[in-house]
Amino acid sequence: MGGDGKVYTLSEVSEHNNAKDCWLVISGKVYNVTKFLEDHPGGDEVLLSATGKDATDDFEDVGHSSSARAMMDEFYVGDIDTETIPSNTKYTPPKQPHYNQDKTSEFIVKLLQFLVPLIILGVALGIRFYTKSA
Numbered sequence: 196m197g198g199d200g201k202v203y204t205l206s207e208v209s210e211h212n213n214a215k216d217c218w219l220v221i222s223g224k225v226y227n228v229t230k231f232l233e234d235h236p237g238g239d240e241v242l243l244s245a246t247g248k249d250a251t252d253d254f255e256d257v258g259h260s261s262s263a264r265a266m267m268d269e270f271y272v273g274d275i276d277t278e279t280i281p282s283n284t285k286y287t288p289p290k291q292p293h294y295n296q297d298k299t300s301e302f303i304v305k306l307l308q309f310l311v312p313l314i315i316l317g318v319a320l321g322i323r324f325y326t327k328s329a
């Protein structure tokens with residue numbers, strides 16, 4: 196146990212991102228799992244790849260057992276300043292092209308598609324007419 200309840204920022208925790216020094220952020224708490232890397236049943240690589248961010252979702256997605264959760268106390272070193280975690284909770288939908296928003300330009304395009312051939316035809320006939328009579 197080394198938990199002194201210190202509050203860390205995400206960038207502080209992010210410095211501990213290697214096999215010799217590995218900290219994780221799970222559910223608002225900071226864990227130093229350096230000694231656990233070799234023993235983790237899921238392997239050290241997943242733990243290393245979960246550094247430098249909020250690993251709560253990664254941890255929960257695995258569905259860790261209650262005994263796994265009980266082990267975590269051992270590695271607890273403090274809490275994360277949640278303000279420093281970029282929040283992805285707000286879902287911003289990708290920008291949709293807005294169809295049907297403003298039909299004016301669409302209408303003009305349709306109108307031109309109709310008129311331009313007629314104009315060309317008219318000009319052609321006009322030229323023909325005038326060249327003939329000349």
Ligand code: HEM
Binds near residue numbers: 219238244
């Ligand atoms: C202090 C943090 C962690 C502890 C104490 C821990 C502990 C354990 C334990 C005891 C198991 C065996 C299965 C079980 O009891 O549920 C396990 C499995 C596993 N863990 Fe973790 N874990 C931690 C963090 C993580 C994180 C952050 C990830 C993902 C990035 C992860 C990924 C996995 C995977 C993929 C398995 C499944 C291995 C398998 O079934 O082959 N663990 N973990």
